[in-house]
Amino acid sequence: MNKELLLFNETQMSQTPDEKTIERLYIQGLLREVPFEKGRKIIYEIFINGKTESEVAAELKITQQAVSKWRRKTxxxxYQKMSS
Structure with missing residues (x-):
């Protein structure tokens, strides 16, 4: 399991249902601002739906390396959007 997903899952475990809903809405709002559709899809599937990079790669018919590259780019x- 990657570090981001592990941290995301640990955070979710300690949240109330209301906090989880708010966090999901926040993440979905951020994703809407991502200018690349493939990046949005990959982040959504990995962090919201809990899929692995390999599973997402198979769905999108691209390599796992491509998924990893899109994940990092997105x-x-x-991060830059949230920092500005």
């Missing part, structure tokens, strides 16, 4: 974009 997370970097979101």
């Amino acid at each position: 997370l970097k974009y979101l």
